[in-house]
Amino acid sequence: MSDSPFKGTTGIKRILNATGYSLAGLAAAFKGEAAFRQLVLLSVILIPLSFYFDVSRVERAIMIGVCLISLVIELLNSAIEAVVDRISLERHPLSKNAKDMGSAAQMVGLTLVGVTWLLILFP
Structure with a gap:
């Protein structure tokens, strides 16, 4: 058991609390982060588009998965930026490094999206 006063609940109550915190985080990211909104828009386009192409279920799952991974990376990048700020x-050089590394992670994530989609659609 953790010594943190924020870790006191267990079971269903903990799951409900965690769900609320997660939804609040998504709302905060959507409201306050233009990059997150742009990635949501890209995913809203790409994910349904993946069903248009004649690809296997595994390939479609990968195409959707890389879009979701990019959203996860942006949430983590935004969290790092918020903590640093x-x-x-x-x-400070360490603050700059932290923010730059978060940005680099997102660049790698978007490269992953592009390369994955290209390799699947143009083998």
């Missing part, structure tokens, strides 16, 4: 708005 919460600690201090002062310019």
Whole structure:
């Protein structure tokens, strides 16, 4: 058991609380992060489009999965940025590194989306 006062619930109550926190996080990202909204729009286009192409179920699952992975990366990138900004708005090399690495993770994620879709659609 953790010493954190925020870890007191168990069972169904914990699941319900976690669901609420997750939905609040999605709402905050959608409201406050333009990059997240852009990726949601891209996913809203690409995921249904994946059903248009004559690909196997596994290929379609991979095409959808990489879109969702990119959303996950952006949520983590936004979380890193929020924590860094919460600690201090002062310019610091470590803060810059943290933000740049989060951005680099998203660049890799978007490259993964593009390469995956291209390899599946144009073998």
